Amino acid sequence: MAPDALPVSQMPAVPPRILLGPGPSNANPRVLQAMSSSMIGYLDPDFMLIMNEVSELLRRVYQTDESLTFALSGTGSSGMEAGLSSLLEPGDTVVMCIYGFFCERMVDMATRVGANVVPLRAEWGKPFPEDLLEEELGKHAKVKLVTAIHAETSTGVRQPLEGISALAKAHDALFMVDAVTSLGGNEVAVDDWDIDYCYSATQKCLGCPPGLSPVAVSPRAHDTVKSRDSKPVSWYLDLALNANYWGFDRVYHHTAPVSMILALREGLRIVLEEGLESRFERHRRNADALRAGLDALGMEAVVPREHALDQITPLWIPEGVDDDTVRGMLLREHNIEMGKGLGALAGRVWRVGLMGESSRAEYVLGLLSALEDILPRVGYEVPQGAGVGAASKSLSTA
C-alpha cells in the first residue's frame, strides 16, 4: 500500500438525525460550538478555572455539597469501571442489584477486578425488590459495596434508591449508583440519598456529545480509595489519581480531553439555566405524550407508567412486525433513530429515548406520525392520526 496515495474521501457529511435511541441524543448547538473551541493546555491556569467551574456546576446538578465532582476521560462505562476498580480490592464482597443489561455489565467488571461478586438477580422490567437485598446483606459479615442502577435503559425502569441506600448504610457498606441515563432528566440527589459514588455520561440528558463520565465521589468513598492496601488494577481510571488532577493539587495524570470539558461546561450551564425542576418536568411531559400516542396506536410499553423512566420508553414490537425493517425505514425515510432491544429483550422491544435535547414535543409528534406512516406498510394497521392526536392532547393539557 502506498501510504500517501489517498483518494480524497467522497463521504457525505453527517446526516441530520433526530436521535430518539438510547444515546447519543441530540446535542445543544451551544455545546457544539464549545466543542469547536481552540485548544488550551490541560495545566493552563485559565483552564484550571474552567475545571473549577465544571466541578461547581456538577455539584449543583448532582445536588451535593459533600462530594468531589469531576469528569473522567471516557464514556459512561468508564465511570462504571472506575468505581468498581477503585472501590473494590481483590476479595472484597460487592452485592449487586441486578435487573437489566447494564447491571450485568457491572457483574462482568467487578469479576474482572477480583472481587467476591454477589449478584442478586431480579425480574427485568420491574423495580428491584428491596427485601432480596435485606435478606442477602444479613448473610455477610462484611459487605464493602452495594450497587444499583437508577435508570436501566435496557428495561426503562426507574429504580427508587433511598431504600437500597438505607439498607447498604445499615450494613456499613458503600453505595454506588449508575446515573448514566438519569442525570439531568430526573432528580439525582447524591447527598439526600447518601450515595458514595455516582457516575453518569454526557450524551444522554446533559445535551453533550459522548466522551466523558461526570462523577460524584463522597468523602467516605474518597477515603476508601486513598487508603487501599493495593493499587487499583486500572491506572487510567484510578479515582484517587483523577481526583488529584481535578482537585487542589492539580497533579498531572493524563492529558485531559479539553474540548469535551469545555462542552460539558456549556451543557451544564444550559441544564441549570433551564432549571432542574423545569427540566425534569419537560422530560415527564414529553414521555406522557409519547405514551398517550403509543396507547392510541395499540402499542404497549414494557413498564407501567408508575415505575417507568421519562427518559427512555421500551415498547413491545407488534406481533409479526420485523424489528430491523421498521427501524431502517425510520432512519432512511424520516432520519429518526430509534433504539433496539438489548440482552433478554433483543428483537422483542424498541426503545424510544427522549433525553436532554431530544426530549422535545415536536420529536414525539414526528416519531408518532412516522410510525403511522410506516407500520401499515409492514402489515400492522394503526388508526391514522390517532397517535399524533392523543399525544397533542396530552401535551396541551399538561
Add this chain to the structure above:
Amino acid sequence: MAPDALPVSQMPAVPPRILLGPGPSNANPRVLQAMSSSMIGYLDPDFMLIMNEVSELLRRVYQTDESLTFALSGTGSSGMEAGLSSLLEPGDTVVMCIYGFFCERMVDMATRVGANVVPLRAEWGKPFPEDLLEEELGKHAKVKLVTAIHAETSTGVRQPLEGISALAKAHDALFMVDAVTSLGGNEVAVDDWDIDYCYSATQKCLGCPPGLSPVAVSPRAHDTVKSRDSKPVSWYLDLALNANYWGFDRVYHHTAPVSMILALREGLRIVLEEGLESRFERHRRNADALRAGLDALGMEAVVPREHALDQITPLWIPEGVDDDTVRGMLLREHNIEMGKGLGALAGRVWRVGLMGESSRAEYVLGLLSALEDILPRVGYEVPQGAGVGAASKSLSTA
C-alpha cells in the same frame, strides 16, 4: 445549596494560545469544524462507513496492511493501559525498556495488572542500549512482551525500534510500542518494524483535540488477546471487545465518542493530504530552526541532534533563571505555552513542542523573539535578535 440558583458565568472564552508544550498542540480548523458536527448514533449505518474510513486512514498513517486499526475511547494513556492489560495475564513476564517518565508509567500499569515486570533502566536522555535487552532476554525461558517508547516526550530522545523489535522476535515475544508523540510527525512503520501493538494519541502530531487513542493491533496480538485464559482486568479497555465493535461484527461495546471520531477522520485526511514524507520533513525543518535559534541564544538542548526528536525539544533552563516565572510571562504576555520538565527533569528543563499544527516556522520565530524579550528581564542576557536571525537563516536554507 440551591441547585437551581446559578449565576450566569462570566468566565472568558478560551484564550487564543500558541501551544508549544507537550500537547495538546493546536488543532486544525477543519478538525475543529468536524468537532462541532451534529450527533449521530454509534450504530448508525452511515457512522459505520465513517468508522471504516477511519480504520483505513489509520492503516495508511501506521503504514500497515496487516494490523487492525481503530481508536480507543480515551487519551493516549488509555492506549498504554489497553495494551498492557489486554496482552498480559497475571504472572506473564514483560521486559520493559525504561529511559524516561512515560516508560515508568508503563511499569506502574503492568504491575497493577499482576504481570512479572522486568524494568531495564537506562540513562535518561540517550537512546536505549540494545545489549541490555539482549542480555536480559537471555535470562528468561519465556518473555510474553517487550515494550518501548518511540518518542519519550520527557527527554526528547528518538528511540530506534528495529533492533529492539528483532531481539523481541528472536525470543518469540510480542513487541509493544508507544507512538503517542511520533505518529504523524515521524515515520512509524508498524509492518516493517514488526510491531504487534502500537498506540498513539490525537492531540500531538495528528492535529486533533485530545480524547482518543488510535491503535494498531497485529494478527498475532489479536490472537493473543482472543485466546487468553483469563479476562483482562479492564472491560472498558479490553482490546478484543473494542476490536469487535470496530471490526466486521459491530458488536455494541460502549457508546463511541462520535464527535472525536469525526474529528480524527478529518485530522487523518489532512495528514495524508500533506503526505507523510512532507509532514515529517516539515517537523524536521522547524526543529532544526528552533535548535539554531536556541544555540544562538546560548541555550542548550538536552539531547544531541542526531538522537533528538523533531517533535519535542527539551532544553536546560539557564542557571539562575526561574522556571515558573519565564513560563508564566510567556503565557501571559505572549499567549505561548511551553512545557515544563517531568520526573527527574522537573524544574531543570523546558520542553518546546513543535507537533502537528504547532510545527510552524512563525511559531518558532515567535517563541525565540519572546524569549529574547523575556530572558534579559529575568537576569539572563541574550544577544538580541540572534535567535530569530539564526532560525530564519536555518529556515531559508532548509
